[in-house]
Amino acid sequence: MYTIEPINEIKTEVTVPADKSISHRAVFFSAIGDKKIKIYPFLSSNDTQASLDCIKKLGIEYCQDDSSQKTIYLQGKGLYFPKDKKVELFAGESGTTIRILSGLLVGQKFSSVFRAGNYLDKRPMGRIVYPLREMGANIDGDKMVKQEQGDLYPPLKIEPASGLKGKSHTLNIASAQVKSALLLAGLYAKGETVVEEPYKSRDHTERMLQAFGANIEIDKNRVSLKPGAQLNLPNEIFIPSDFSAAAFFIVLALILEKSRIIVKNVNLNPSRCGLLKVLRRMNADITIENKKEKIEPYGDIVVKSSRLCSTVVEQSEIAAMIDEVPILCVAAAYAKGQTQIKGLEELRVKETDRVFSMVSNLSQAGVDILDKDDSPDGCQIIINGGCGYRGVDFKSFGDHRTAMSLIIFSLAAKEKNKIDDIRCIDKSFPGFIKIIKECKTP
């Protein structure tokens, strides 16, 4: 059990770790490049370590600086990994590792088996398996017949394909992991691969493909890739800080009184920062300083305590803030009025069902929050904001974003709270607790 004592205010400047999505992609792209690449600062966490471990098993060498682990040097070997026998890979709990790397594996000349940890083992893989098969990929998942889930799950079994062909995919969900897997498989295919999403998901893969010389066209939610162009990677890949990690501190400064925080060098990619737009609508005092760009835009986010009011978040806004919904629930719990967050189906298949994890925990603490899954607007959360919440024992359900959101909620609460398990935070943000402790003013 971890105990969280409330605090009154924060006045500080923090740097949160490097972006998780870009760290994974930097590893994958460097691996299929043809030179030694420096990746910095790299997010050193359980999820990104899973990607590094997999790449190593695929015959790619890398070294990490000993002290901070924040710089990686990785020697690419081109599109085909130097293996000729079957490879067994383990993705741990990283959905990004198993889903995106599978896009590269279906183009290889060797077989592979991709296994997953206990939580990831129950997350759906049909969303990559079926469209990859339409491109001629030889990939299968586990049916988990006993659980009657009706999808495919890890382990994934991949055999060499007799020839991949480009295909036009229309996705019924917005997913950057699925889009990336299909585009990367498209590098090995004959003909054009097109991916069209209902709403634009994070576009780090497209930005990198474009910057590295791939033949790619991007038109709103539609991306098309023609294979054959020689990828020309730079000597260094710079990774800005993770907006999803910054979001916890942004909300903390907003809901505490007399507070101010600067979060340095944060990724400001519009396909990631949907939360900023929503918080500003809620009357949040947030400004951006020192804006720069290196493949991705980034800058310093300056936040001051604000009297938040409620808002309605439409389904079309969710893709650009999919990982920030738990922390938005916390902001809404301290805002005046009724906040409605629509279009949350995808939240149910994250590391845990985050609709359930947030609604069950916050309602226990006295927040007026409910989950409506039968409305014409699909799955939604409705929160009537308030204050003076009671101290309770929270459950993280092994989910990093649930755990961090509940810690932020507790820091602004009136009574101390406890949370059962916070080890899951290391999935994306080792050092979170240390920064929280540093934030506390004496």
Ligand code: S3P
């Ligand atoms: C990610 C995409 C999102 C996000 C996840 C990371 C990525 O998942 O929730 O944390 O790096 O591509 P989906 O593609 O399932 O939406």
